[in-house]
Amino acid sequence: MDIAVADQLPAECISRIISLTTPRDACMSSTVCPIFKSAADSDSVWEKFLPSDYEQIITNLVSDSSLNTSLSKKDLYFHLCHNPIIINKSAMSFSLEKESGKRCYMAAARALCIAWGIHQSIGN
Numbered sequence: 053m054d055i056a057v058a059d060q061l062p063a064e065c066i067s068r069i070i071s072l073t074t075p076r077d078a079c080m081s082s083t084v085c086p087i088f089k090s091a092a093d094s095d096s097v098w099e100k101f102l103p104s105d106y107e108q109i110i111t112n113l114v115s116d117s118s119l120n121t122s123l124s125k126k127d128l129y130f131h132l133c134h135n136p137i138i139i140n141k142s143a144m145s146f147s148l149e150k151e152s153g154k155r156c157y158m159a160a161a162r163a164l165c166i167a168w169g170i171h172q173s174i175g176n
Contacts, residue, residue: 101153
């Protein structure tokens with residue numbers, strides 16, 4: 053009888069292992085077999101890839117406050133990768149970098165303060 057190693061490990065163990073990798077690796081591992089796909093798609097894996105304060109960021113949104121409850125953690129991750137959200141009273145946007153999960157902030161041009169516009173001695 054030929055028993056695969058994946059069949060011998062509990063799904064929670066596989067999920068834990070996958071959560072220690074990267075979002076890209078998690079997506080690739082989901083193609084290995086149905087057990088890996090189930091583990092790689094679990095909320096416990098994708099919650100590790102989300103920022104630790106993602107709930108606070110989402111609850112501060114006015115328009116998409118249902119994001120936290122309506123999407124799986126994997127869908128939420130990819131939503132934040134593909135759809136930057138406006139934060140800090142429209143002064144910045146927030147998103148996630150797709151492959152690594154790193155935070156990306158973009159400042160609005162109107163929120164910037166140019167030093168030489170304030171101090172006449174700078175730039176002369």
